[in-house]
Amino acid sequence: MAQPSSSAQPSRSAQPGETDAGGVDWRQRAVERSLDAARLRAEERAQRFLDAALQLTIEHQGTDFTVQDVVARSGQSLRSFYQYFESKQELLLAVFEEAMRASTEQLRAAVEAETDPAVRLRRFVVDLYASCARNPDPDAPATNAAVRAMADFAFRLAATDPDRLARGTGELYALALELVRAAQGQEADRAASARRTVILLQAVMFNAFATTGGRGRVSDAAEEMWTFCSQGIGVPAAPTAGRRRRA
Amino acid sequence: MAQPSSSAQPSRSAQPGETDAGGVDWRQRAVERSLDAARLRAEERAQRFLDAALQLTIEHQGTDFTVQDVVARSGQSLRSFYQYFESKQELLLAVFEEAMRASTEQLRAAVEAETDPAVRLRRFVVDLYASCARNPDPDAPATNAAVRAMADFAFRLAATDPDRLARGTGELYALALELVRAAQGQEADRAASARRTVILLQAVMFNAFATTGGRGRVSDAAEEMWTFCSQGIGVPAAPTAGRRRRA
DNA sequence: CTCAGATGGTAATCCGGTTCTCCACACCGT
DNA sequence: ACGGTGTGGAGAACCGGATTACCATCTGAG
Numbered sequence: 436m437a438q439p440s441s442s443a444q445p446s447r448s449a450q451p452g453e454t455d456a457g458g459v460d461w462r463q464r465a466v467e468r469s470l471d472a473a474r475l476r477a478e479e480r481a482q483r484f485l486d487a488a489l490q491l492t493i494e495h496q497g498t499d500f501t502v503q504d505v506v507a508r509s510g511q512s513l514r515s516f517y518q519y520f521e522s523k524q525e526l527l528l529a530v531f532e533e534a535m536r537a538s539t540e541q542l543r544a545a546v547e548a549e550t551d552p553a554v555r556l557r558r559f560v561v562d563l564y565a566s567c568a569r570n571p572d573p574d575a576p577a578t579n580a581a582v583r584a585m586a587d588f589a590f591r592l593a594a595t596d597p598d599r600l601a602r603g604t605g606e607l608y609a610l611a612l613e614l615v616r617a618a619q620g621q622e623a624d625r626a627a628s629a630r631r632t633v634i635l636l637q638a639v640m641f642n643a644f645a646t647t648g649g650r651g652r653v654s655d656a657a658e659e660m661w662t663f664c665s666q667g668i669g670v671p672a673a674p675t676a677g678r679r680r681r682a
Numbered sequence: 683m684a685q686p687s688s689s690a691q692p693s694r695s696a697q698p699g700e701t702d703a704g705g706v707d708w709r710q711r712a713v714e715r716s717l718d719a720a721r722l723r724a725e726e727r728a729q730r731f732l733d734a735a736l737q738l739t740i741e742h743q744g745t746d747f748t749v750q751d752v753v754a755r756s757g758q759s760l761r762s763f764y765q766y767f768e769s770k771q772e773l774l775l776a777v778f779e780e781a782m783r784a785s786t787e788q789l790r791a792a793v794e795a796e797t798d799p800a801v802r803l804r805r806f807v808v809d810l811y812a813s814c815a816r817n818p819d820p821d822a823p824a825t826n827a828a829v830r831a832m833a834d835f836a837f838r839l840a841a842t843d844p845d846r847l848a849r850g851t852g853e854l855y856a857l858a859l860e861l862v863r864a865a866q867g868q869e870a871d872r873a874a875s876a877r878r879t880v881i882l883l884q885a886v887m888f889n890a891f892a893t894t895g896g897r898g899r900v901s902d903a904a905e906e907m908w909t910f911c912s913q914g915i916g917v918p919a920a921p922t923a924g925r926r927r928r929a
Numbered sequence: 930c931t932c933a934g935a936t937g938g939t940a941a942t943c944c945g946g947t948t949c950t951c952c953a954c955a956c957c958g959t
Numbered sequence: 960a961c962g963g964t965g966t967g968g969a970g971a972a973c974c975g976g977a978t979t980a981c982c983a984t985c986t987g988a989g
Contacts, residue, residue: 473935503977514936515936515937517979518935590837594744594833594838597892627906641840641885646880663878663881669913749945749946759970760970761949761970764946764947769946770945
């Protein structure tokens with residue numbers, strides 16, 4: 436587990452999700468002020484549920500834990516749970532978004548260690564693949580474990596509500612698009628870049644999630660994926676930098 | 683009654699699947715014979731459940747119907763249901779495999795209308811995409827509707843049991859591999875072809891399933907997919923034949 | 930101090946899958 | 960025709976798990 440609970444970051448945003456937009460200003464401010472203290476407590480509480488769910492997700496390697504488990508783990512009550520989350524689905528969505536956000540940050544950092552655009556993209560693809568892969572390559576921190584474990588949830592989401600999934604992976608997509616554009620050169624058709632970026636992301640993640648590691652190592656599969664994608668996007672294949680497969 | 687093995691009759695079929703290996707032949711034959719009639723009825727019954735489930739899957743555009751529904755629709759009883767299928771999951775699996783099989787046949791037929799290997803592959807990708815796409819392009823027969831509607835199930839399967847999914851899509855994979863190899867030319871590395879075929883299939887189907895048709899028509903998306911895949915596989919992009927998009 | 934709203938604790942409800950019990954009926958050899 | 964056997968219909972029962980309802984406390988603001 437990364438850093439469960441501990442101090443809940445009061446991240447401002449009105450996450451629990453209701454009165455946020457619209458409203459009469461002065462009245463609103465008044466209410467808000469009187470609610471400020473409460474908000475802190477509230478966020479702290481919501482965060483506790485989130486942390487508990489995150490732990491459980493990782494432990495179970497999936498989302499098949501009960502709401503009761505979450506409640507127990509968080510040391511709070513069922514009542515409270517439904518006060519902060521409309522349903523289990525919402526909770527999972529929050530966990531998922533959180534995990535994706537963290538994972539995106541991590542990827543961004545890794546990518547910034549490179550300079551050549553093509554190498555950056557390559558790094559992105561390979562790392563993303565590794566962080567989504569099922570197999571046990573005990574190398575990446577907890578956030579990745581979470582992403583991996585959310586696979587079933589992500590799939591369900593893809594089936595029932597693709598748009599929501601898209602929103603959840605928005606930052607990742609933005610990063611990917613940025614890298615793709617850089618690697619292609621700005622002359623490429625923007626719309627086409629966007630579409631191919633989506634394809635690339637989906638291909639990488641789905642393949643990583645769904646591939647049971649029968650044959651070779653994860654890194655080999657990731658290489659294959661990179662080859663496929665680089666060509667698919669129209670980037671000069673793998674340039675320099677740390678490649679290591681045989682052949 | 684214990685006649686030790688009379689003349690060893692060729693044991694012949696034993697499909698239903700239990701005592702098949704080491705059983706005592708004569709006894710086995712006796713049982714089988716008495717079961718032969720029953721087998722027909724049994725298959726007929728199982729089929730009725732299957733048909734009902736298929737209908738419901740299409741109607742609901744998903745697998746969120748209850749076992750009760752299936753029972754009612756098939757005009758049989760819950761008891762029977764669990765006599766023929768171990769669980770709802772098994773039923774869905776059967777429906778899925780059936781739908782995939784049918785869809786594969788259809789694709790094979792479509793592909794055989796072309797001659798050039800690259801064009802064939804292109805046709806395969808585009809048609810597969812269309813048959814998996816969410817959007818309403820009311821052109822393909824019912825089997826496709828089923829495949830589309832099984833998307834959520836397929837995803838769940840991908841998450842919980844990728845191997846099983848692989849088995850279910852075995853024929854489709856075989857067809858795809860065949861086409862890919864033909865398009866690449868036989869000199870290509872066989873193992874690499876296999877891996878890329880998997881990537882291709884996953885990419886096409888997942889993208890088609892998960893893409894909500896916001897922007898353009900399905901055919902455009904399919905084109906983009908083909909461009910991506912053909913390059914990814916290392917096939918000379920789109921040769922002649924069929925339509926082309928504006929440059 | 931008092932009241933409204935937040936919580937805890939817990940029982941109740943709802944759903945749907947799966948199991949179990951009881952019973953009818955058809956078929957079969959005698 | 961008769962009892963035995965085996966198949967299958969009707970449902971009730973059981974169960975896990977999400978969601979709600981209810982009631983007693985606690986807490987903070989006015």
